[in-house]
Amino acid sequence: MGLPGGEVIGVIETEDDRIEWVFPDDPGAVRTARSLVRERLRGWDLESAGDITALLVSELVTNALRHATGPIGVRMVRRPEGLDGVLLVEVSDPLPDPPRERVARPEDEGGRGLQLVASAARRWGTRPGATGKTVWFELTVPQ
Numbered sequence: 849m850g851l852p853g854g855e856v857i858g859v860i861e862t863e864d865d866r867i868e869w870v871f872p873d874d875p876g877a878v879r880t881a882r883s884l885v886r887e888r889l890r891g892w893d894l895e896s897a898g899d900i901t902a903l904l905v906s907e908l909v910t911n912a913l914r915h916a917t918g919p920i921g922v923r924m925v926r927r928p929e930g931l932d933g934v935l936l937v938e939v940s941d942p943l944p945d946p947p948r949e950r951v952a953r954p955e956d957e958g959g960r961g962l963q964l965v966a967s968a969a970r971r972w973g974t975r976p977g978a979t980g981k982t983v984w985f986e987l988t989v990p991q
Contacts, residue, residue, distance in 0.1 A: 849872075849913055853963035854864055854893075855858060855871070855872055855874065855876065855877075855880065856869050856870065856880060856884070856958070857870040857872055857919055861926040862976075864983060865892075865925060865926040865927055866923070866924070866925045866926070867888055867923070867924055868921060868922070868923040868924075869881065869921070869922050869923075870919050870920070870921050871882055871919065871920045871921075871922065872919060872920075873913065873916075873917050873918055873919065873920065874913075875913060875953050877909055877913065877920055878906050878909050878910055878913070881905050881909050881920075881922050882902040882905060882906050884899045884922075885898070885901055885902050885905050885922070885924065886901075886902050888924060889901060892926050893990075894922065894926070894935065894989050894990065896989070896990060897935060897989045897990075899925075900987065901935065901937060901969075901987060902916065902938065902967055903964070904965050904968060904969070904985060904987075905922060905937060905939065907961035907964055908939035908961065908965065908983050909922065909960070910941055910961065911947060911961050911962075911983075912940075912941035912943075914937060915918070915941075915943055915945075915947075916941035916942050916980070917941035917942065917943075918941065918942035918980075919941075919942070920939065920940065920941050921939065921941075921982075922937070922939050923936075923937070923938040923940070924936070924937050924938075925937075925938075926989075928986075932991045933988055933989060933990070933991045934986050934987070934988065934989065935987045935989045936968065936984060936985075936986050937984065937985055937986075937987070938982045938983070938984040939982065939984075940977060940980060940981065940982040940983075941980050941981065942979050942980040943980055943981065944976060944979070944980055944981055945981070946974045946976075946981055947974060947983060948962075965969070965983075965985050965988050968985075968987070969985035969986055969987060970985075970987055971985070971986045972984060972985035972986070989991060
């Protein structure tokens, strides 16, 4: 299971409005996650949200790869808890430490991912898990 240049450890599709992937701790996971997110959004007729969703997922998966070791989970829920026009996206990793939003200087090569999430998302946050943490965001999407 997987795409060229990346691998998926597992796919969990619990309902038509939910999907979850588990990726290995490997740089190819970023490209694979972007591709799978875009593909699912096309299937949900939410292509208009493809660019921003793929960008934010890329940022969060990249952060997970930089700071954690172990599998990375990506979960998308269309209409969470019946909220029409909302897409919930979660990225989980085994590191329990919450991410820190910081102000990047112009010469910094990193440090803008959470700023990007905060500026593009309807809402976002983090929560601890049994092991590790989840960073989540919501986007407003067509109904």
